[in-house]
Amino acid sequence: MRFEAQALSARRGEDLLFRDISFALSDGEALVVTGPNGSGKSTLLRVLAGLLPQEEGTVRFVDGAEDRPAREACHYLGHRNAMKRELTVEENLTFWADFMAKEGAAPGMDIDEAAEAVGLAGITHLPFGYLSAGQQRRMAMAKLLVARRPVWILDEPTAALDVKADAMFAGLCQAHLAEGGMLVAATHQPLGIENVKTLVMKGFEYGE
């Protein structure tokens, strides 16, 4: 399996935000995107996830012969948690597990196992809105586990997390990489994973 971007560029309004970004990841590799605020990290991740159109270039996920859009192989954890405050954590996770399940693919983790993996077992019966910001973030991470996707795209995953949760998340990422997964993360803090490629975004340098 390979996840690759070739000569990507994207526009925000009039100006090119970045140009000529290329990288390739294969099984078990991670890419950390760093750079100052406003340098286009989130935009790059949204382009990779197929949520924003790129100006030029291609994003591809290569796995065997079948050519499917790269976004279908990806998990996207953005700034927002994509969980409903009114539903319980269990209802939220069950919904995403069912909705993201692919036919013929291996199912993801059980809801309780996933909650335990993020260190919050036993509170899945609570409405999501009752949890603290850090707990909400951790439950959003559990979403990565209940459905399997080879590529994780993470935008500032560890914002609002304490040190212990940071370590927990590094463990999750390590496990994902060890299973042959791939990971692209934009972050300011080190993720605590070894052997990562780094991509530094420079911002409006190329602006016309």
Place this chain on the structure above:
Amino acid sequence: MTALLLRDLRLSIRAGGGALIGVLFFMAVVAVIPFGVGPDLNLLSRIGPPILWIGALLASLLGLDRLFQADREDGSLDLMLMQETPLVLTVFVKCLAHWLSHSLPLVIASPLLALFMNMDALSVVATALTLLVGTPAITFIGAAGAAVAVSLPRGGLLVSILVLPLTIPVLIFGAGAAYAATQDPSPFLPPFLYLIALTLIFAVIGPLAAALALRASSD
């Protein structure tokens, strides 16, 4: 897909879901008509079906702007856009859930409100039947409007205005069929069949247009 249907139905009855707002609005509109028109029972029973239709149309436009906006605000829409499931299907299921939670209660409430309008039994049944068949079309048209206005913070009124001209044919054939059921010379079946045709057409076009608009509006 069943998961999505159940989730949306659950959300509509939890706090802030707003499934009952439409019914309350419908009741408010129809309940004040007799006071405004006066105690002319013949007149009331004649204008009954159109009034119920207008009330139901306006009430079903009421909650439409939240159809995709709520999912966009918490990031769920991003994930829905990324899945292998065709977006058209996702939109269709969301429309179905919206119709079940917001429009079906209107259909169920309509016989009760028909009492205010002094309508006879045949007229009540005909109106409820035309509402049952016609309101899905309004939801499907509304989905396209809601998708266009998804990124606007106060898009509620805009959605209604965008959608209103497209719903006029539904109103004409719906109210026409309901009216024809009690007025002898005009036939019931032709407008009713047109109404069914409109619903079927919009069930295809609406989700398609909404899916296109959602893909284009992501930022």
